[in-house]
Amino acid sequence: MANMVKKIYTNRFEIPGRVCIVTGGGGLIGMKHAEAIVEGxxxxxxxxxxxxxxxxxKNGLVEEYGEDITVETFVxxxxxxSALEKVRDILMEKYxxxxxxxxxxxxxxxVEGGSKNLGAIRFHNFPVDIWDADIAVGLTGAMLCAQVFGEVMEKQHSGIVLNISSDYGLISPDQRIYRKEGLPEEEQTVKPVSYSVVKHGLIGLTKYLAAYWAEKGIRxxxxxxxxxxxxxxxxxxEKISKLIPLGRMSRPDEYVCTILYMISDAATYMTGATVVLDGGRTII
Ligand SMILES: NC(=O)c1ccc[n+]([C@@H]2O[C@H](COP(=O)([O-])OP(=O)(O)OC[C@H]3O[C@@H](n4cnc5c(N)ncnc54)[C@H](O)[C@@H]3O)[C@@H](O)[C@H]2O)c1
Structure with missing residues (x-):
């Protein structure tokens, strides 16, 4: 039988019974956040x-981890x-x-590769209604969630907020990689300006709240x-991989351990920080 080594540090990655809200939880990375939470x-x-x-x-999680796990979903x-307040009240009543x-x-x-052209939306004709909708979800939604759920965390004197930005929260999109062969200049779609603004804005929101809540037990x-x-x-x-020192795109599973680290007591001295998982893209 292999020797059991006493664990002094790695049990800090455990988050037993902790209630962890994931907005946009039904999307691609939503699954990875959920896996990190379940594993903890x-x-x-x-x-x-x-x-x-x-x-x-939810079905994917049950398949991977078995029927005994608890996963809550709210449309x-x-x-x-007011919808967020309803979720807060239900969770507080139950947990x-x-x-x-x-x-x-x-x-x-x-907007990449074989995806459809978004009607050639460039900066000069970027529609204000799309701008407003993108800001509403990416920034206003994050702020409202922090207000509604942060109020509970303030009362508890404990909580963790993790804002999901992007390499495009640090650097500009290199629009050359989104160009589509054979399209005239005015029909080339670009990564939208609102995406950059939302992702940069979240880093600002993080720093603001980290300082604001520093003495309230919220990271x-x-x-x-x-x-x-x-x-x-x-x-x-191929085009994007040339911009990445590790020479390839990332796999979704490469985020899970970092997510768990950041939402657990393994990271108790980390607040206001920006953790970058980009294969080195932003260093060159
Ligand atoms: N996929 C990537 O390559 C990548 C890279 C860097 C950063 N990110 C960031 O990671 C996060 C998740 O990305 P993803 O690829 O999983 O995106 P996704 O589009 O697969 O998932 C986003 C989810 O948000 C939901 N959503 C949209 N509006 C909402 C609203 N008003 N209220 C509640 N939910 C709403 C959508 O229904 C969707 O399920 C995003 O913030 C994205 O910017 C993604």
């Missing part, structure tokens, strides 16, 4: 406007404060505490994922 022993609470995405995540528009908020929801229009940090491989065409993957 916590309870994922998924908020999304689409039930089907949350069902996919909720995070731009609606009596809310421990983690992962602000993950965003409008994330796919607030940013995670910047980047370039997730998700079926993009090979030409796009």
């Amino acid at each position: 022993g916590g309870i994922p609470v998924l908020l999304d406007i689409v039930q089907a995405g949350m069902d996919r995540v 909720t528009d995070i731009t609606d404060r 009596g505490h809310i421990d983690v908020l992962i602000n993950n929801a965003a409008n994330n229009p796919k 607030v940090n940013t995670l910047c994922p980047a370039s997730l491989e998700n079926g993009q065409d090979p030409e796009f993957q």
Whole structure:
């Protein structure tokens, strides 16, 4: 039998019974947040406007981890404060505490490779209604969630907020990689300006709240994922990989351990920080 080594530090990654809210929990990275929470022993609470995405995540979790896990799902528009208050009240009634908020929801229009051209939306003709909608989900929604769930954390004198930004919260999109062969200049789609503004804004929100809540037992940090491989065409993957020192896009599973670290007591001295998982893209 192998020698059992006493654990002094690694049990700090455990988050038993902690109630962890994930906005946009039915999306691609939503599943990874949920896996991190389940592996730590916590309870994922998924908020999304689409039930089907949350069902996919919940079913995937049950398949991976078994029937005994608890996963909560709420169809909720995070731009609606009263809807968030209802979720807060239900969770408080059932569990009596809310421990983690992962602000993950965003409008994330796919403009790469073989994806469809978004009607050639460039900066000069960027529609104000799309700008408003993107800011509403990515920034106002994050702020409202921090207000509503942060109030509980303040009373508890404990809580963790993790804001999901992007490498595009640190650098500009290199629009050359989104160019589509054969399209005239005025029809080339670009990564929208609102995406950059939302992702930079979240880092500001993190720093503001980290200082604001420093003495209230609430830690607030940013995670910047980047370039997730998700079926993009090979030409796009090749173009983007040339900008990444590790030479490839990331796999979604490469975020899970960092997420768990950041929402657990393994990171008790981390607040206001920006953690970047980008294969080195932002260093060159
Ligand atoms: N996928 C990537 O390559 C990548 C890279 C860097 C950063 N990110 C960031 O990671 C986060 C998750 O990305 P993803 O790829 O999983 O995106 P996704 O589009 O798969 O998921 C986003 C989810 O948010 C939900 N949502 C939209 N509006 C909402 C609202 N008003 N209220 C509640 N939910 C709402 C959507 O229904 C969707 O399920 C985003 O913030 C994104 O900017 C993603």
